[in-house]
Amino acid sequence: MEKLQQGTTAFRKANFALFAGGFITFSILYDVQPLLPIFTKEFNVTAATGSLTLSVTTFTLAISMLFISSLSEAWGRKPIMSASLLLSSLIVIFTAFSPTFSSLLGFRVLQGMVLAGLPAIAMAYLGEEVEPRSLGIAMGIYISGNSIGGMAGRIITGSITDLFSWRIAMGSIGFISLILSIWFWFHLPNSRHFTPKPLELKALSKSLVGHLKDPALLCLFCIAFILMGSFVTLYNYIGFELLAPPYHLSQTIVGWIFIVYLTGTFSSTWMGRLSDTLGRQKVLWIGLVIMVTGALLTLFALLLFKIIGIAVFTFGFFGAHSIASSWVGRRAREAKAQASSLYLFFYYSGSSIAGTAGGFFWSKFGWEGVIGFIVCLLLLAFPLSLKLSSIKPLQATN
Missing domain, CATH: 1.20.1250.20 (MFS general substrate transporter like domains)
Structure with a gap:
């Protein structure tokens, strides 16, 4: 079975889907960064404590990535990536309703664990499904989704917070991510060159x-x-x-x-x-x-x-x-x-x-x-x- 080649419909679908996946992952990961001064005031915590809303997420993400890449060898690439994006989007929406700083941190810990599903697997999926001559551009598009998502997440939350509140800002990120996650699920081509291996x-x-x-x-x-x-x-x-x-x-x-x-x-x-x-x-x-x-x-x-x-x-x-x-x-x-x-x-x-x-x-x-x-x-x-x-x-x- 031939691998995905540049110029084909399947190749474009895979690229757009993974661009969206990278965008979702990094917009969710970094959407709290411009909000740190807001958290310190609203929850009456220090700057170092407020920064934990990002730190606990990146730390649990780091640990989870060590294991999720191995889990995907047994369970498959697309199912884990799709579940990761959908659950992450829902968690962002729940995070917007956090009544206390402790609950906010709890959601962000869970967020890091779930978010790891895409960055740990996306490059492996591309390496298996895309033919070598088209792999460079496919990787480039995916990575650009990461950087643009990280930038957009910060800009969107900062702007909406100014107009309304940080809760509406995070809820908006969650809603946008949920729509894109559903799109990812339906448009990313199924793995055709993946062979399950025992864990x-x-x-x-x-x-x-x-x-x-x-x-x-x-x-x-x-x-x-x-x-x-x-x-x-x-x-x-x-x-x-x-x-x-x-x-x-x-x-x-x-x-x-x-x-x-x-x-x-x-x-x-x-x-x-x-x-x-x-x-x-x-x-x-x-x-x-x-x-x-x-x-x-x-x-x-x-x-x-x-x-x-x-x-x-x-x-x-x-x-x-x-x-x-x-x-x-x-x-x-x-x-x-x-x-x-x-x-x-x-x-x-x-x-x-x-x-x-x-x-x-x-x-x-x-x-x-x-x-x-x-x-x-x-x-x-x-x-x-x-x-x-x-x-x-x-x-x-x-």
């Missing part, structure tokens, strides 16, 4: 431990923690800074700042090509230097410098992340899916742990404390990338 947790554990024993992969996992930890920390607390004096920006304007995500679409491709010329380590360093520069620019009081700094920081993050994540695929000799899952585990763990820790620096030292924390984190990535260059490659192609 072997022992083999999964063995491969995960094996990857953690590889010093190069361990360095890359730690870099993932640092990159995402610093990135989420900046975006978690920039809203607090810009809503306060002397800026007094509206929730809508703060939400629209996330449009700088579009710089990542260019930087990830540009740095990927640059690494073919200069080498992965040098380009990773370039990305880190750009991130540090962008973070320091936000220390200037002038609003224009802050926005430019955020854009520069975002540009460097997506470029560095694209280098580190592709390096994992090159380094892992076997069980590549588990290696990628571990990378994402550390990636989202950084979001959870550093993203919350940044709140303590905000409370004690303000924006200067947040940037100091971010810069210190990023400086740790330089010796890790230097260590990578001293480790002998496992494959000649590396």
